[in-house]
Amino acid sequence: MKVLEVINLEKSFGGVKAVDDVSFFIEQGETFGIIGPNGAGKTTLFNLISGIYTPDNGKIIFKGKDITGFMPYKLSHIGIARTFQNMRLFGSLTVLENILSAVLSKRPYNIFQAVFRTNGYTKGEKNAYNMARELIDFFGLNEKADYPANSLSYGEQRRLELARALATGPSLMLIDEPGAGMNPKEIGDLASMIKTIKDKFSVTIAIIEHQMNLIMNISDRIMAMDFGEVITTSTPQEVKKDKRVIEAYLGEELD
Amino acid sequence: MEQISYILQQVVNGIQLGAVYALIALGYTMVYGVLRLINFAHGDVFMLGAFVAYFLISKFGLPVYLVFILTMVSCALVGYVIEKVAYKPLRDAPKISLLITAVGVSLFLEYFLSLKALFTPNYIPFPKPFEIETYDLSFFVITNVQLLIFIITFISLFILYLLIYKTRYGIAMRAVSYDKETASLMGVGIDGIISFTFIIGASLAGVGGILYGIAYPQINVFMGIMPGIKSFIAAVLGGIGIIHGAVVGGLIIGLCEVFVSAFLSSTFRDGVIFIILFAVLLFRPMGIFGKRIEKV
Amino acid sequence: MRFLKESKQFLVVAFIIYVILKALFVFGVASSYIQQIVQYAVIIALTSIGLNIIYGFTGQFSLGHAAFYGIGAYTSAYLTKVLGIDSLFSYIPVLMACSVISGLIGFLIGIPILKLKDDFLAIATLGFGTLVRVFFDNSDKISDVLGGSRGFVGIPKITNLELVLFFTLFIIVITRHMINSRFGLFWRCIKDDELAASSIGINTANMKLMAFTYGCMLAGFGGAFYANLYTFLHPSNFDILKSIDFLIIVIIGGMGNIVGTILASFIWVGFIEGLRIILPSEVLDIRWVVIPILLIFIMMWRPYGIMAKKTK
Missing domain, CATH: 3.40.50.300 (P-loop containing nucleotide triphosphate hydrolases)
Incomplete structure (x- = not known):
């Protein structure tokens, strides 16, 4: 196909x-x-x-x-996901946040659920967190999860960008x-x-x-x-x- | 008949105001060309021009031609210093930092001069450098002040044209506006060009300040804000970074302002200018003379 | 109380501060002038948090924030005066209306102008601010109550410490929930790299509009409280310089730092209003010479604000 x-x-x-x-x-x-x-x-x-x-x-x-x-x-x-020739990471966001943002862009909950902290919000956040953790693990970025993306080495940044692209499913x-x-x-x-x-x-x-x-x-x-x-x-x-x-x-x- | 001569009279008045806007707009457009920065302090350099002239005329009673020369030199110096002290250290900083710095410089100049020990925040009458005469040309009247504005603006534009198109610095400046990196690879000294741009822009704003003071003889330390913003709008209207665009834009804005005041109400004139701005930004962001560029 | 859980610490501190302030007010240690200033500082904090969402979090440089603050103020002034509102109970719907109107205008103006970036957005928002100012100046032509350039007089005094403080705390809790959810995360993504944000599936235009609208709504609340605190409005209270005030507060407080913004609001109001009682006017004038110099220094050494969160 x-x-x-x-x-x-x-x-x-x-x-x-x-x-x-x-x-x-x-x-x-x-x-x-x-x-x-x-x-x-x-x-x-x-x-x-x-x-x-x-x-x-x-x-x-x-x-x-x-x-x-x-x-x-x-x-x-x-x-359709992509990576960029000159890498376009969210430099001031942590590794975890970089990946979470991609997972969460699939609209797991709406603004009212977020404001009132409903079960839908908690569930959506938890699922996203687990998925992001899995990706971080797969790309060997565990130790760097809470570091801002721009503090990573070149190779790590390349891997993070791949991980972020995959996080969009x-x-x-x-x-x-x-x-x-x-x-x-x-x-x-x-x-x-x-x-x-x-x-x-x-x-x-x-x-x-x-x-x-x-x-x-x-x-x-x-x-x-x-x-x-x-x-x-x-x-x-x-x-x-x-x-x-x-x-x-x-x-x-x-x- | 009366209606036509009234309209013609407004055209003359509009060109008078538009010429001053054009002189200020040139500084905005040139600085934007080389630095991609809206130099918010530029309107205050214009204000400074009026104040220096005020000082030279009222305290020393200098002849008009000397007032022009000395005011231009002082404004050029201020423009040079502003760039070196405030903008140069931030050349690689985020764009918004540079913008906030420009706002800071602008506020500083205004409030520093508004101190009671200096000029105070009140309006000051601008001294008459010569007696105002009115010439009746049957269809409309024209004053010697208006003639002076037209002539000085024309001379300034002519000199500017020579500087930009005929000197090494001017050609280099245009190269930097076009493509900073390539220009620097070709051996153009960027710092020198930026200083050159600020000096030229500030001197023109200084000329604008004197002319504005003579034409509208009430000056105030905050007088640069609105003309500054309107001149920037003029530069955007003509196509930011484009020299002749700034002149045409300035004239259009000046004419619009005078016509709105004459036929609608002077309270709406600022509103109309900003509606023009919105229209340009939304429908033709590259301005009248600009070309559409697509980039990522 | 899951709703309050995340902000527990913050609310406890806020409540302690409230008790101290209330004691000072009740025992007459603080003059009515000081009482007014404290409420004013809370209003400024609420409005500045709105700008922090727009600029600090999402990176949209707005020089028109005072316009939305003014729209809230004039709406509340008009409604409370014309409807003769004097009870707190009937004031709440007015507050909501002010916020909705500010937000709606922000939304409508945001659709076209938020496509612009950095300096062009600055000029466009500044232009909008000027238009609003022109509107206020001519408002007496629409309704004489609005006062035009003479100013709006005789607004009912409704704002009090409890109302403004507890309402602001409620808004802060909601704001924190937004910031700590995917929406806040998306705003920060957009600030860092808008193109990358759209490539990972963020509808950047919508998210920018949402941040802008929400920020304007907070300004609407702030303006309403302001009108019913001082009972007099003048178009000059909502000009470019006022917008720059909010900008300076966000910069001092740190971009993307809510607590910093609150602290900065109190410092700012204390500096501008508080010093007025202590220092003679000749010295006071120097404030505005010093502030821009400070601003320039901050930009050179801490471009994301004095109290910006340090990254690990």
């Missing part, structure tokens, strides 16, 4: 086509890699799918439903360059973590990454982009061999 289908998507900024007639689909349960040189339009594509930009043209279909032009919060509610996760600034050892850990996330939380994953060994390792299929267009979509082995991909990366190493 197709979880996501993107049809003839277009977006321009000041006359420059950042995303130009892009079409692809993502199957349920797969890991879909997106590669391309800087400025190829990968992040713009994520911003379009997660509702931060509205496309000039084209359609985005999620689980058979046209979601083009939906607001980001609504997309989160129907099951997504069926599709868009992960934007999780490996940026990591050493080979950390990249290895990240690869196995993403695989575990996929199995444990049964999510479909779309991932943008520059670290070739990471993306080739975890992806089922890879789409290569350049100048806002799709060059090819294929298995990692095929993509690696593709002449146009190599040309696009000319000067950059493909290892």
